[in-house]
Amino acid sequence: MELLAVQLQQEAHCTISDLAAQFGVSARTIARDLSLMRDQGMLIDADRGRGGGVRLDSNWGVGRMNLSYSEAVDLLISIAVAERMNSPMFLANLGSVRRQLVASFSPEKRNRVNRLNSRILIGVTASTYVQASVASPPARVVQTLHRAFVDQERLDITYRREDGQTSRRSIDPHYLLLKYPVWYVVAFDHLRQEPRTFRCDRLLAATGTDTPFRLRPKAEFGASLVGDDLLV
Known part of the structure; x- marks a missing residue:
């Protein structure tokens, strides 16, 4: 029924026969689904007479958005x-x-x-030199970093340094720092056994490990958190 609701919102005028053909079901099935949708509180308008159409009220859905x-x-x-x-x-x-x-x-x-x-920080605006070199990291890397940050899980990364050299690291992503428009992850680096800051757009690959970590005291990250105005 969700697909049917989306179709009704997108189309100004739909007939039951058109909807039945589109979804590969009978007109009776569409009529039954429309009845169930009305029972759930959806505002569905119908025109009388042969060839009459159905539509979902354009205001339906305001205040009903479900977010994870x-x-x-x-x-x-x-x-x-x-x-x-x-x-x-x-x-x-x-x-x-x-x-x-x-x-x-x-x-x-x-x-x-x-x-x-409290783990998402704002710093000073990035220099024009840094801004000139910024790029968008791969979507899959961003998603993996996001999940590891939110769930507090260790992350294996492939990182490209400013000189072009790459290395494999295992990090605990403690903080995200925005120096507009560049995002950094402030992490505990298990290779160096100390806090390090990594530019997110230089992450070439990222793999979750499902290994949880405990947040370390903020004082351990020292200069990495310069300009740490809290977002909210």
Whole structure:
């Protein structure tokens, strides 16, 4: 029924016969699904008469978006970054959106979000030299880093240094640091047995290990956390 709801939202006018043909089912099945959708509270309009169409009210779905924990966290981070950039455009409602998102969490998840937010830091804007060399890391690397950061799991990476040399590292991603527009991961490096900072766009590969780690005291990371204004 989700696909049917999406189709009804996208199309201004659909007939039951058209929908039946599109989804490869009978018109009776479509009619039954529409009835079930109405029972679930969806606002479905129908035109009377032969050839009449059905449509989902354009306002349906506002306030009904279901986000997973990780998706909600991503949205909160994006809102916080936008607020921190202090742009006067399009920020009027971000504070309200953020408060509603946080309020929708259970107390336990709210605490998790607060702890996670304390590990996402804002530093000074990157120099023009650094900005000139920044690139987008592979999507798969970003996703793996994101999961390891949120779940506090050790990460195996292949990293390219500024001189072009590559190395394999095993890191615990403690903090993410934004020096706009460049993201860094501040981690405990098991190869060097000390904290190190890695530019996210120089991560060539990343593999999760499913090995959890405990957060080390913030004081251990010292100069790596320069400019550590909290996002939220």
